[in-house]
Amino acid sequence: MDFTTLFLISLLATFSTALPQQIVSGNEVTGTTCLDTSIAFDFHDTNVAILGICGGIAGSIQKCSGNPTSTTGQSGTSLFTLDVTDAGSTINISKGRWERCVKAAQLTCPQGGFESTCIGGATPSGDVKFSLTEA
Template identity: 65%
Template sequence: MLSSTMILQFILALAAVCLAAPQYLHLAPRVIVPQSHYEVLRMRASTTVDPSAVTGVNNIVFHDLNVAELGICGGIAGKITKCGGAPATTTGQSGTALFKLNAVNSGATINISKGRWEQCIRAARAVCPTGSMSGTCIGGASAGNVAFTLGNP
């Protein structure tokens, strides 16, 4: 049988866990979705669609995007922190997604770090939440910036 002291200890321990939990919630990554993304979703939801009006549509699958993102430079997943081999161009491909990168300045090579590359793609997705895109990562080359495109292979 549980004593009243044991029940009280359990309640106090539970309260301590509940009070401590919010300080750890900030560790989870926060994704900020721009209002324009919701506006596009509302527009699509309110429009009738005839699927037979189109053929040969290619999309980019989210998982393929993530694998292709880490596939640049021969693979920068895991502990690898920079693009190795000093290429002027590189690609990362998986299934429906293909990243193409090139150093913007003539004669420059790509030495982008994994962190800078991931930050660049997150920033690009804030502007262009879905589908194909292109842009320029600030820095990431031996001299200057790195241009990228994301599309289908």
């Protein structure tokens, strides 16, 4: 191996260990129920739908804006529907929390649709109920 190759490998190793890891325990959600487990959602469509909530939380947007009481995110056949649990509250969920909640629900339901409740994510109080269903 030449110096350039070794340098690039070492640089890549440094960056990969510096990136934050999202650790999901399952405690981010409650009441997860698997729905139709025969649905095989497209991985890419589901990821796009995750970032489609609140009019879009992709890129530099880190939080749901606009104070909605409900929202959806859809791509292909993947449809996420979110609603606040407390009357008078609005969805104020961060991108990181939302992604962890989806991953936590998928621990219980790795295949097909589900419904669950993300603990927190609403202002001034409450949680965010959500589901993944076929559009």
